[in-house]
Amino acid sequence: MLLSPARALAAAAQPETGAIMAGGKGPVLTVFIDPNCIYCHMLYQQLEPLVANGALRARYVLVAVIKNSSLDKSAAILSAKDPAAALQQDQKAFNTQTEEGGVKPDASPSKAVLARINANNALLSKAGGDGTPLLLFCSKDGSVQQIGGMPRDVNALLAEMTSGPAPA
Numbered sequence: 001m002l003l004s005p006a007r008a009l010a011a012a013a014q015p016e017t018g019a020i021m022a023g024g025k026g027p028v029l030t031v032f033i034d035p036n037c038i039y040c041h042m043l044y045q046q047l048e049p050l051v052a053n054g055a056l057r058a059r060y061v062l063v064a065v066i067k068n069s070s071l072d073k074s075a076a077i078l079s080a081k082d083p084a085a086a087l088q089q090d091q092k093a094f095n096t097q098t099e100e101g102g103v104k105p106d107a108s109p110s111k112a113v114l115a116r117i118n119a120n121n122a123l124l125s126k127a128g129g130d131g132t133p134l135l136l137f138c139s140k141d142g143s144v145q146q147i148g149g150m151p152r153d154v155n156a157l158l159a160e161m162t163s164g165p166a167p168a
Contacts, residue, residue: 008127023057035073035101075109
């Protein structure tokens with residue numbers, strides 16, 4: 001059974017996901033992201049300046065659905081001393097030719113981290129996501145919206161978002 005966007009957003013906001021929050025103010029955009037996803041990379045590049053200038057907060061939920069190396073790369077990011085810095089490293093060193101994230105895979109991830117990523121994969125699926133990125137956000141009309149794939153216009157998306165508090 002698929003989750004409604006509101007339930008998917010509430011689940012994605014739980015600490016168990018290990019989500020990485022970037023930014024300190026602005027509306028929250030929840031993004032299911034695979035470290036090897038070229039579209040996630042392009043979205044990250046578009047969101048980064050909005051996060052840096054306080055227009056947006058991004059909650060990144062790590063999944064592993066694109067390539068075999070995605071699981072070990074997601075594990076490396078979530079196991080890092082500073083997961084936000086590890087995600088940034090993955091994106092800054094992203095190889096667009098091979099569509100590979102730049103973080104070094106974790107060759108022996110812990111069972112707990114693997115379980116977290118597998119649970120995030122299941123949440124992505126239950127939310128109706130058949131790929132990445134998957135975006136969830138609260139709109140100005142009070143509803144929770146979901147977008148599968150790369151949004152056409154990030155600034156238009158931002159204009160549609162409410163600036164209310166981040167769920168949990």
